[in-house]
Amino acid sequence: MVNIGQMNQLNIVKRTIYGLFLDGEDLGEILLPKRFVPDDFTVGEAMNVFLYLDSEDRLVATTQQPKAMVGEFAYLTLKSVETVGAFMDWGLDKDLFVHYTQQTRDVVPGEKYLVYLYLDESGRISASMRTNKYLKDMPESSPLLNQKAKILVYAKTDLGYKCVVNNEFDGLLYHSEVFENLKLGTVTDAYINKIRPDGKIDLILKNSSGDALDDIASLILEKLAANNGTLKVNDKSSSEEIAQVFQVSRKKFKTALAGLYSKRVILVTEKGIELVKK
Template structure:
């Protein structure tokens, strides 16, 4: 089945002066010469992205856009007309956002968080700023402690609203943030807590698993620095975050666990690997 707005594995049917034609279900799909990999022959299978050109013809490319249909991505506007705006999404043909699909008046050079979808009327790929209608917490597909993909949606007084797996929304609280984040940033995270349809998320693993992961990191850093690091419970949260990439709370919990396992010792100025 041919899927517009997605990657397809298609067989080369015939060559032409301006490219090659790929086998579709009921049509041949052009892959222009500039996108044909060197050495391609009839019968080869190529992974291509499919979309419609300006004349509404289905066309293939080996370019990889910044997002495919269903993705929510941060894209930059390159031009604006009375009908809508055009966004750079990594292909030669820009992605259109109709005026009716904008929450704000888009301006060239500015970035906007949009969802890529197929317009039912035209069958073409398009984008919309009206993302909320695609998100719902009424029927959840995640559970507590599940690993998830997170996308920064918007800032609130208590933290950031995060889009979870392109399906749900959750809150990343300010006290769970230990790095600069911006709208459109993507992270791997975990479901921290679910209360009815409200979800709290976190960027690190919950509970003991997180300590185990961070423990390995601290041991590696000790080994890379001759068995000693000048960090301890008097170090500032900023110093801990900059060097270890973790909160001071996590650092203290982790080194405490390593000490109990007799893997490190504490000195007046830092931590030291136990001799085997």
């Protein structure tokens, strides 16, 4: 099935002075303009192209890769503001349109905003800043709990960073779980730590499973070995001190530390921790 606003594998039907015509199935033949035609091609072979309506509402193909496709969220730069709406840079020659009714506040060229891409009633690809209507709540019984997810960081609040989770759900990454410079627009991996009754998601960057705690324990031992077997940090150290050295929360550090202590691998002193001499 051929889809507007998505990447499609379409077969080359013929070459003309205007470019290549591709088999759009029920949508008919679709032009790939001459400037996008590769040097080497064979009639009948498939090409990976993106489909959209041009400025004259004609269905065309391009080999350019958009920063997002229909049905996806993206954190994009606003290029210009006009009477009927605004235009954003999304990686194609034709800018992405945001109708003024789809704007939630005054927008400024050069600033970035979270948007959701959709097809309007005319089949044109448009963007909406009214993203809450597209973000879903996650059921508390979801099998995604404790699983790795892809997140898009889009806002910073007093509690932490708001994120789009798996291009579908709304999540929050608390400041206490962040130990790096996290920029808005960052796409990275996180773990679904908790699903709240309202369907919103609490995220963590590092998994709290046994394997993750083993990783923290290994990091503690590596730091000790590199520092002549001693470190001036222990279970009484502040969250800031622990985060500076290990980039993990105080709770996880203490859990990993307790595991090493129970195995008699380390000693915990008033000044810090030490490797047990064998």
